[in-house]
Amino acid sequence: MQTIKAIAAIGALMFIAACSSNTNTASMEPPSASTSVAPGSIGDFRQNVGDRVYFDTDMSSIRADGRDTLAKQAEWLKRYTNYPITIEGKCDERGTREYNLALGERRANAARQYLVAQGIPASRIKTISYGKERPEAVGSDEGAWARNRVAITALE
Amino acid sequence: MMIPHRRTVLFAAASAVLAAPAARAQLTIDMTKPSFEPVPIAIVDLQGDPVGAQMATVIRNNLQNSGLFRSIPPGSFIEKNVGASAPPRFPDWRQVGAAGLVVGSVAQSGGSIKVDFRLWDVIAGAQATGLSFTSQASNWRRLSHIISDAIYKRVTGEEGYFDTRVAYVSETGPLNNRVKRIAIMDQDGANNRYITDGATIAITPRFSPTLQEIVYMAFGENKGPPRVYLQNVDSGRRELMGNFPGMSFAPRFSPDGSRIAMSLSQDGRTNLFEMDVRGRSQRRLTNSPAIDTSPCYSSDGSQIVFNSDRGGSQQLYVMPSGGGGERRISFGEGRYATPVWSPRGDYIAFTKISSGGFGIGIMRPDGSGERLLANGYLVEGPTWAPNGRVLMFFRQQRGGGVGLAAIDVTGRFERTVPTPTEASDPAWSPLIPQ
Numbered sequence: 001m002q003t004i005k006a007i008a009a010i011g012a013l014m015f016i017a018a019c020s021s022n023t024n025t026a027s028m029e030p031p032s033a034s035t036s037v038a039p040g041s042i043g044d045f046r047q048n049v050g051d052r053v054y055f056d057t058d059m060s061s062i063r064a065d066g067r068d069t070l071a072k073q074a075e076w077l078k079r080y081t082n083y084p085i086t087i088e089g090k091c092d093e094r095g096t097r098e099y100n101l102a103l104g105e106r107r108a109n110a111a112r113q114y115l116v117a118q119g120i121p122a123s124r125i126k127t128i129s130y131g132k133e134r135p136e137a138v139g140s141d142e143g144a145w146a147r148n149r150v151a152i153t154a155l156e
Numbered sequence: 157m158m159i160p161h162r163r164t165v166l167f168a169a170a171s172a173v174l175a176a177p178a179a180r181a182q183l184t185i186d187m188t189k190p191s192f193e194p195v196p197i198a199i200v201d202l203q204g205d206p207v208g209a210q211m212a213t214v215i216r217n218n219l220q221n222s223g224l225f226r227s228i229p230p231g232s233f234i235e236k237n238v239g240a241s242a243p244p245r246f247p248d249w250r251q252v253g254a255a256g257l258v259v260g261s262v263a264q265s266g267g268s269i270k271v272d273f274r275l276w277d278v279i280a281g282a283q284a285t286g287l288s289f290t291s292q293a294s295n296w297r298r299l300s301h302i303i304s305d306a307i308y309k310r311v312t313g314e315e316g317y318f319d320t321r322v323a324y325v326s327e328t329g330p331l332n333n334r335v336k337r338i339a340i341m342d343q344d345g346a347n348n349r350y351i352t353d354g355a356t357i358a359i360t361p362r363f364s365p366t367l368q369e370i371v372y373m374a375f376g377e378n379k380g381p382p383r384v385y386l387q388n389v390d391s392g393r394r395e396l397m398g399n400f401p402g403m404s405f406a407p408r409f410s411p412d413g414s415r416i417a418m419s420l421s422q423d424g425r426t427n428l429f430e431m432d433v434r435g436r437s438q439r440r441l442t443n444s445p446a447i448d449t450s451p452c453y454s455s456d457g458s459q460i461v462f463n464s465d466r467g468g469s470q471q472l473y474v475m476p477s478g479g480g481g482e483r484r485i486s487f488g489e490g491r492y493a494t495p496v497w498s499p500r501g502d503y504i505a506f507t508k509i510s511s512g513g514f515g516i517g518i519m520r521p522d523g524s525g526e527r528l529l530a531n532g533y534l535v536e537g538p539t540w541a542p543n544g545r546v547l548m549f550f551r552q553q554r555g556g557g558v559g560l561a562a563i564d565v566t567g568r569f570e571r572t573v574p575t576p577t578e579a580s581d582p583a584w585s586p587l588i589p590q
Binding site: 086088093094099102105110113128133134139 | 330331332333334336357359360373375379381382402403405406419421423424426447449450463465469470491493494507509514533534536537552554555556580581
């Protein structure tokens, strides 16, 4: 029980740190090397590494651009080893609800396997699928669909 | 399985009133014919108590919504104040174009209600059916639905579906942060209530055969994986179904309520399992590296139809309910999903995804006779009325906006099903046990 409490407290502090760094970097997209976030922070990971990889329609194989992102993620996560990792798989709205839950799981697992192959311990990475229940982008066009076919590496 | 139920005592006396000579004439309808005219029917406010007018409104709405009846506007009635105790003036009803006439009387005392109703065959000038009920006064809506079912059955020869409920997912809030709660309402939208609190996303509700329990999938707090829960509708008590390491979802009761089939995901693979509701033992039904989901039992419980991408794209497969011997049944263009077996056993309804968009369709259990009934940008998740003649599903507009719709198996009458909020994932209950 004590272990659980301690982890929760660390998580809460980091969440506050992430929020404060987000507020002054939100307008600085697209990602570029920046000195406004502390190296090793969640903001650093999101902004300078990239926390998400995208998928083709109805696919769960990692694309070339995703492999680059995941390789950078692995490098960063090997340097900063104190973050528990949850990979969130998501889908666009043009699939059925139940199938998309499974497809989101498959996407999250594909990203997880890639990180494990790069040397991140499997025990460090959880996965969760949101299917089409929690889209990143709102809209019924190719731009929104493309952003919703995603695996997001979320740090706590 | 009939579990003793508190509602079984509510209808103390349901009996035929005055067995009159059967007269069929034009008060019957064959809904399997390629075309027919809706039966014109006059429904008079039930006499004797103010609730009689409300009951007549419920009955008119039910019959009109079925697409099989045309409710004649009460303003055009010639004979006024006709009750259940004496025959009507048939020429007056023929003149307003009625083939059927529904009359009744209501009496309330001490919290109980007594209702007599008759359906007259106006053409033949004879009673077609009649029933008498006593119940708790608060049950007046259910009595109206039971009367609607009796009229439907007399005219179509099929069991009705009005004394039923619908579970669905109530959706509120912005599209990227939706609150999704399980709600239950009467089939006509009345008596809406929520059975989950919206703290986490809850979807895919399904009724047990007695309607006493709902099984659904909900996300956990703090990014906990989605899991399947069994919840008692009246007490609200809920239990986790199986403590599986990964995500469990897509639950569905067997027709006798003793088992629940569902999907489990682990390491990117999704397979089908079955749990005993009481003993909680679990069995693996499929073992593939693919996605196997949306299992649904046949009406006799002997087979399961499900959705799998094991062949490369989403298709429908049928297997014995113990697993093994899967065989593909869908071979048309596009992807197929969310198969649901009709309670009559004659059709499997599904969602179809093709280049032109989404469709709701039906096919025979061997895969033949495929027919699309509805289509649009996104239509999904058909569920059968207990008589196997009507499907409900959900329809999402491009860019948002989601709601429930119903269509009959001929594809002739689609209508919007009203809900208090935006809605998806309908699950139509069996007839409520009386």
